Amino acid sequence: MHRRRAGDRDGAGGGGVIGKVGVIGAGLMGTGIAAQVANAGLPVVLLDIVPGAAARAVAAALKAEPAAFMHPRNAKRVEAGDLDADFGKLADCDWIIEAIIERPGAKRELYQRLEAVRKDGSIVSSNTSTIRLADLAADMPPRFAADFLITHFFNPPRYMRLLEIVAGPATRPQAVAAIRDFADRRLGKTVIDCADTPGFIANRIGALWISAATRHAIDLGLSVEEADAVAGKPFGVPKTGIFGLLDLVGIDIVPHVGDSLLASLPPDDPYRAVHRAEPLIARMIAEGRTGRKGKGGFYTLHRNGADRVKLAIDLASGEYRPAGKPRLDSLQVGAKDLRRLAEHPDRGGRYARAVLLDTLSYAASLVPDVAATVDAVDTAMRLGYNWRWGPFELIDRVGATWLAEALRADGRPVPKLLERVGEGTFYRVQDGSLQTFTPDGEYHDVVRPEGVLLLQDIKRRSRPLAKNGSASLWDIGDGVACLEFHSKGNSLDPDTMAMLGKAVAMGGKGAFRALVIHNEGQHFSVGANLGLALFAANIAAWGEIESLVEAGQKAYRALRAAPFPVVGAPSGMALGGGCEILLHCDAVQAHAESYIGLVEVGVGVIPGWGGCAGMLARLATAPALPKGPIPPVARAFEMIATARVAKSAAEAQEMLVLRPTDGITFNRDRLLADAKARALALVEGYQPPAPVTLRLPGPSGRAALDLAVHGFALQGKATPHDVVVSRFLAETLTGGPKADPLDEIPLERIYDLERRAFMTLLKQPATLARIEHMLETGKPLRN
The missing domain is CATH 3.40.50.720 (NAD(P)-binding Rossmann-like Domain)
Structure with missing residues (x-):
């Protein structure tokens, strides 16, 4: 012992x-x-x-x-x-x-x-x-x-x-x-x-990237807008690019990080050759132009009367000028192909090549000194700097051979790890497993921490149970299936509804015993496909739109009545239709950073896929609310009319969009495993929920809500179309003109009322203007 x-x-x-x-x-x-x-x-x-x-x-x-x-x-x-x-x-x-x-x-x-x-x-x-x-x-x-x-x-x-x-x-x-x-x-x-080396992983590479990106932009005569466009989206870097990023984090950190690294790095470290103390940055710091926290930075906003004009600094003179849109040929040909971008002869292409060579060769030279694996380096840069791809993933995109030849052409050394991988790649899939190339010259499986289940790993080693253009159904083991959305923004459309229906049918026939709704996109779902709705409205295809609304309600209600448990597992935004799906699940296991809400009024309609019905059913039985017909209606009206979105899963529980019994997972990589466990715990003895009936206040309740909205309008807090939308919402939530607080009405009546209200509102020009504005700007129109 x-x-x-x-x-x-x-x-x-x-x-x-x-x-x-x-x-x-x-x-x-x-x-x-x-x-x-x-x-x-x-x-x-x-x-x-x-x-x-x-x-x-x-x-x-x-x-x-x-x-x-x-x-x-x-x-x-x-x-x-x-x-x-x-x-x-x-x-x-x-x-x-x-x-x-x-x-x-x-x-x-x-x-x-x-x-x-x-x-x-x-x-x-x-x-x-x-x-x-x-x-x-x-x-x-x-x-x-x-x-x-x-x-x-x-x-x-x-x-x-x-x-x-x-x-x-x-x-x-x-x-x-x-x-x-x-x-x-x-x-x-x-x-x-990380190894005990200066700057560890992310800041070691990130500091060189920042130095290279600023120095080459100045030397090649790029504008800050051009540099951010080239070294932004094509590189998988957030839209801030490099100069926008410095404004965000604070320009005054640049000399501090540089001085710290210079004091501790080896004499032959490549950072020393790339780094340069920029007089422009020193001048900006001295003048208090440290970015968003100071008097502006590389970008600033100038008030011109009632308007605000965006200005950008001239990297040569240090003076502000109106910001412009980059117009580089290299961006046109290489926006989606980083290698083509870096091969273009204009200054944008030369800039991309210079930043790529500096950054990627530096990262390759640091393994295994700063970290044991290339996967650790890539993960650090993805999560620490919000890059879409880590340095070694970028090398695979442009080609290790291309990078090595480009370095030799410039008379620069080729890192040993880059020479060793040769014509290969740093990542590969072998027998359904993701592998990485390691400094020993071999490929090894990427090992996930115990308790982590990722859909991306399942997708590498299996085929979907069913699939269409917007959604797929996957077997995640132990008799549990996962429904994944994969449209743009995970927006919901007829294909999504068709897959929901297929999942219910397959589960009903015993193909699986529980269902998890989850995806690994940035957002669970941003809601209905507004572009599709606007197109159909512009050609007056009202029958097609109403069919889609009916199909959505049918799919969601079938999900609620399925003979097996359904668990929603959201992360990021779950808005509009995405929120409505969660309201129809038996349970939710949410990532802590889930932002959930019914936001349809922002585009001039009310929830049409059961959001009104689902919230009323949830609130009518909530122990936290007083009993009676008014409290659930008032709470639902306030939340939906203001398009309130929970800023966390904890806040969603307070709003009762999530139940107090719903789970919260802090590590997103553990979300699917936690949701699967929750689904399995519901399997034994599962029975679909019983039909819901409600007592609603009817016309008297609607009159009270209308009066409140009128007051907001007089205070300037509600626009004319807000008033219109709120009246339809009030009628829906109070049960319609025939509702009586002494009578129970089936939940199905609320589905009918919200569908009719949705279609009536969609035909109004003010609603179409809101939808068009949202698609163009991403912001609600206050009309």
């Missing part, structure tokens, strides 16, 4: 469980980390050296956009204090996170103080972004070194999924395992193990 040696300790607090967290440093990052821990349900002590700063930071976080807290009540879990007066409150914390100024000396002084008060087995980590662990832990006692590691969060901590972990040679494996598991399951992070 194994016997524990004296001094062996399990994870946090000696027991492996993290129950309380301390955060030192109430800047944006420290406060954001504290907020996310509170979001996970744990008590947090937040301390700062400036008296009162932590309390002010929590108050500011409650007003911040994007919100740091998933629900305002979570802020009550954060105990704000002063570093000197309240230092003893860290004594019972299982994990203490240091997030103070990036100065090794200041950090080490703090660690010495911590060592005197922290309990045995508590874990201490630094949120440093550039300083090596060896420099931070120098001369610290063995007890501290055993419990110390780096946990590098990315800003904002609630939304950025990457967490880089660096452990030292003395760090206890149990401590690393405890933090990795907690960060994964409770904080929703994808944890990447």
Whole structure:
């Protein structure tokens, strides 16, 4: 039998469980980390050296956009204090996170103080972004070194999924395992193990990319708009591009990151040759032009009377001019082909080639020194910098051979890893498994963490049970099927409804015993296909539109009455029709970052696929609401008429769009597995829900709602068409002109009322104007 040696300790607090967290440093990052821990349900002590700063930071976080807290009540879990007066409150914390100024000396002084008060087995980590662990832990006692590691969060901590972990040679494996598991399951992070090298993974590569992109744009005479267009979408970089990104994160971080890396990188590191202190950036910082947080940045908005004009800086003169649309031939031929873009002879093509060669060759030169696998590097860049493709995925897109030849043509060294992969690729699928090329010259399977089930992996090794242009049905094992949407934005159309119907029919015949509705797109569903609706309306195909509305209602109601359990598993936006699907599921297992709501009034209609009926049925039985016909109607009217969208799954539960019993998963990679488990738990003894009847207030209730809307219109809070739409919504929710609060009416009547209201509103010019405006701008028209 194994016997524990004296001094062996399990994870946090000696027991492996993290129950309380301390955060030192109430800047944006420290406060954001504290907020996310509170979001996970744990008590947090937040301390700062400036008296009162932590309390002010929590108050500011409650007003911040994007919100740091998933629900305002979570802020009550954060105990704000002063570093000197309240230092003893860290004594019972299982994990203490240091997030103070990036100065090794200041950090080490703090660690010495911590060592005197922290309990045995508590874990201490630094949120440093550039300083090596060896420099931070120098001369610290063995007890501290055993419990110390780096946990590098990315800003904002609630939304950025990457967490880089660096452990030292003395760090206890149990401590690393405890933090990795907690960060994964409770904080929703994808944890990447990094070597103890300067900048770790994402910032090491990201800093070079930023330096290369700014330097080459200046040297090649590009405008900031041209540079952002070239190094943006074609590279899989967010639409901010490079200069828009610097405005977003703060231009003043550029010299700090550069100085830190230059102080710690090896003398022959390629970053030194690419990096250049730009006089323009120094001038902008001196003038307070640090981006969105300052007096403007590379872009700014200038008010011209009632209008706001977007200005862009001239990279040569440093003066602002009106922003323009890039017009480069290279963008026309290479918008969807990165290699063609980089081969084009104009300045856009030469810019793309220069940035590609610098960035991709640098990334290839860093493996295995900064990370053991190319997959770790790609994951870090996708999640830390929001790239669509990591560096090695980009190499596969342009071709490893092409990249190597381009480097040789420029007289530049070819990284050993790039030479070793030769004419191959860094990723391949073998026997249904995703594999990556590793520094040992072999391919190895990508291994997912225990408990992670990804639809992309299932799709590599199997064929769909059924498929059309907008949706597919997959066998995910144990008798559970997954219905996946895959149209643009996962919008809903006739093909989606057809697949819903097919899934119900196949499950009814025993093809599977439970269904999960889930996809791995950016959003669960943005709702109905508005383009299709507008086209049909413009040619007056009213019969076709009404058939689609009826088909949607039929499909959703069939889903609700299916002889097997159905679990919705949303992430990202679930709007309009996407929300209505969730209202017809037996249960929902939602990603914590799910944004759910019925938003149809924004395009001049009301929910037409059972959203009104579904919300009334949900609210009529909600324990949180008073009994009677008025409270459910009033709550549904307020939510739908204002197009309110929950800003988190926790807020969706408060709105009762999700039930209190519905589950929330913090790590998106674990969502499908959690939803599948929930579906299986419902299988035994499952019975479809009984028919619902409602008591609704009828005309008297409608009159009260109309009066409220009239008041909003007088206050300027409701536009003329808002009033029209709200009246139809009020009639639907109150049960129509024949409803009586003393009588029970079947839920089917609400489906009929909302379908009729939807069709009447769709024929109005003001509604068509709203739909057209939404399609053109992505914003609602206030007409």
